[in-house]
Amino acid sequence: MYHLMKGLYMYATSKEEFSVLLLGLDNAGKTTLLEQIKAAHSTTQHPNLKTVPTVGQNVSTISLPDMYLKIWDIGGQHSLRGLWQSYYSSCHAIVFVIDSTDIGDAELAKLSSPDGHNEDDFGRLEECKLVLEDVLLNQDTEGVPVLVLANKQDREDCVEVVRIKEGLVRKVFEGEKGGSVRDSRVLPCSALTGTGVTEAVEWLCSRVKWNKEARPPTMR
Ligand SMILES: Nc1nc2c(ncn2[C@@H]2O[C@H](COP(=O)(O)OP(=O)(O)OP(=O)(O)O)[C@@H](O)[C@H]2O)c(=O)[nH]1
Numbered sequence: 001m002y003h004l005m006k007g008l009y010m011y012a013t014s015k016e017e018f019s020v021l022l023l024g025l026d027n028a029g030k031t032t033l034l035e036q037i038k039a040a041h042s043t044t045q046h047p048n049l050k051t052v053p054t055v056g057q058n059v060s061t062i063s064l065p066d067m068y069l070k071i072w073d074i075g076g077q078h079s080l081r082g083l084w085q086s087y088y089s090s091c092h093a094i095v096f097v098i099d100s101t102d103i104g105d106a107e108l109a110k111l112s113s114p115d116g117h118n119e120d121d122f123g124r125l126e127e128c129k130l131v132l133e134d135v136l137l138n139q140d141t142e143g144v145p146v147l148v149l150a151n152k153q154d155r156e157d158c159v160e161v162v163r164i165k166e167g168l169v170r171k172v173f174e175g176e177k178g179g180s181v182r183d184s185r186v187l188p189c190s191a192l193t194g195t196g197v198t199e200a201v202e203w204l205c206s207r208v209k210w211n212k213e214a215r216p217p218t219m220r
């Protein structure tokens, strides 16, 4: 009887759990974003916005009415990027965070015709493009929804989201094999102020549910 009751209780209280990876170059704002998401889903916690570069990973599970989101924030430094791929096969969505103040004017086309430009004009645009391409082309991320966040939109020197979408993201996604087989979206945000964080989480929740047959959740 005890086991039956326990089983029923577990069944009634368990929820689906989906894993989300936060990826992006070092200093993009991944850990700050995780802090904001955690604080937004806690009644007591304030975000710790004094981050240090992540060496390894941070992980937090947030409880939503109909699911758990287990969010993995992985260090973006060059030497740590090799670790990312070990998370791909078990993730349900990827958030690729871009520092909107460190990509020149986000115009990929200008990279290939650098007349009159020096490297400083581009920030880390080329590096950002290569790293995003690498994520998309890995076979373990095939079909996984990808949310690109144009972060640091609170700063005056940021590139606006439409430019990032048209000049950088669309071109990288067009180069992807198989074209439009995955859900993707580009959204503006400021991890520092929290603007756009709710919209990002909402998009993730809807897409992991839609993609449930291809990548089933675990029950918890
Ligand atoms: N102005 C502004 N600064 C931000 C924003 N998000 C992050 N930062 C700052 O950018 C710096 C790096 O933020 P982190 O969250 O530590 O970056 P990260 O992507 O986790 O970096 P790694 O752990 O090295 O991969 C910190 O000084 C943050 O305060 C933002 O939306 N606006």
Ligand SMILES: [Mg+2]
Pocket (backbone or CB within 6 Å): 030, 031, 032, 051, 052, 053, 054, 073, 074, 075, 076
């Ligand atoms: Mg970090």
